[in-house]
Amino acid sequence: MSPLRWGVVTAGTVVHDFVCAISTLPECDHKVVAVAASGRDSVQKFAELHGIPSFYVGFEALAKNPHIDIVYIGAVNSVHYEVAMKMLEAGKHVLCEKPLCVNEGQSKALLNYARERKLFCMEAIWSRFFPSYNHVRERIRKGDLGNVKEIIAELGSPASKMERNRIRQLGGGSVFEKGFNNIQLALWAFQEAPDKIVVNKCIQNADNDYTETNVDLHFPSGGVAKFKTSAVKELSNVAVITGSKGSIKLHEFCCPIELTDIDGTVRFYPLPSSNVECIMKNSVGLRFEAEECRKRILAGDSESQVVTHANSLAIARVQDAIRKRLGIETAEDYTFKS
Incomplete structure (x- = not known):
């Protein structure tokens, strides 16, 4: 083949x-x-x-x-x-x-x-393709966590030298780039869209780009996701998913190769070494999404069930709502209507 x-x-x-x-x-x-x-x-x-x-x-x-x-x-x-x-x-x-x-x-x-x-x-x-996420998904599916009640996540690192992460006109900043990761985690864990969005804090820099945001997402099930993002300083980059029976902590939750399980056990999922060294942390983990593409294309699928088209649209809808509350508009808002 x-x-x-x-x-x-x-x-x-x-x-x-x-x-x-x-x-x-x-x-x-x-x-x-x-x-x-x-x-x-x-x-x-x-x-x-x-x-x-x-x-x-x-x-x-x-x-x-x-x-x-x-x-x-x-x-x-x-x-x-x-x-x-x-x-x-x-x-x-x-x-x-x-x-x-x-x-x-x-x-x-x-x-x-x-x-x-x-x-x-x-x-x-x-x-979503890391083994750590697979483990959490299985825990939720089997009911080990009980009903998911709360997610607390924070993601931050200085992005001043990376335009794609920093400049709003390029789709950067703490809403577009950093905030995405918190939103996708929340929607993935709760398996539903939020019915209330609260922006608690936002800080702008001299270029009027939002560099720090604190946002709460409230869900119809009664759960809440509280997240903090920063494009100017280092945060813990940890996410804690709490259910009615316990909690799981994802370390470096964007690319987690380590988690603290519901019973306190620390689970580690090592990555192989690449021929040329990666620049970003745990980036060899990009291999998992690449393999998902191969499998889905061989199967003749138009989308993955791990990241469906509906998932992408739901995340974009939340980002749009947060931008609206912050008064952020793009030219595309006038040419591409949802």
């Missing part, structure tokens, strides 16, 4: 780590065959570093390559829709970094088009 042939868009940090993660999977299953970025020098060096046979200046040329099955998009958030649509138009499956698009309307348009083309399209919520 032929390997799944990957093209990757941009030659930045997250794409570097994604390609490193792919290198830990069997070559008979996955192969990165092309990379595209805006700068010739950077994309050529990237291709040489990772042993990628083809490189392009600009993503349009990559879209025309007939030897690519799926494209991983790690560009800045504000261009996700444009790049993903171009790849779908070219008949390629898509794995797009989170957040999928700038708002719910844009995400809906993209996912509808993918379904029309009968192509696989998934938002890259890598957290």
Whole structure:
């Protein structure tokens, strides 16, 4: 059986780590065959570093390559829709970094088009494919936690040197980039959408970008998720999921290889080493979402049941609601209606 042939868009940090993660999977299953970025020098060096046979200046040329099955998009958030649509138009499956698009309307348009083309399209919520998440999901399914009552999570790290994480116009900041991870965890654990959103705190920097936010999500079941995000300082990056029978703590909950179980046992899920060293923490864990893509494409599925299209739209809807409360608007809010 032929390997799944990957093209990757941009030659930045997250794409570097994604390609490193792919290198830990069997070559008979996955192969990165092309990379595209805006700068010739950077994309050529990237291709040489990772042993990628083809490189392009600009993503349009990559879209025309007939030897690519799926494209991983790690560009800045504000261009996700444009790049993903171009790849779908070219008949390629898509794995797009989170957040999928700038708002719910844009995400809906993209996912509808993918379904029309009968192509696989998934938002890259890598957290959900870690073994730690699988363990928590099984605990919840079996009733070991009882009814989920509360989630307390905080995620923060200085992002001043990473434009995609910092600048709101590129889809960055504590609402778009950091806050996404807290929202997806809450909706994943409660398995429902919130019916009340309370913004308790928000701090702006000199560029009027929201760098810190504290938000509570209240759910119809009576549960609540309380989260804190910061794009300027380091936080614990821990999430505690509490049910009527106990709690589980996810350490580095965006990419957890360690958890403290309901009985106090610390469980560790080590990751393999990549050929080229990753830049971000636990990034070899990106391998799990890549393998999910391969399995779903082989099965002829248009979406994953771990990150469904409905999941992506629900998360976008919550982000839109938080932005509205903070008075944040984007041009896409006027051109893409939910």
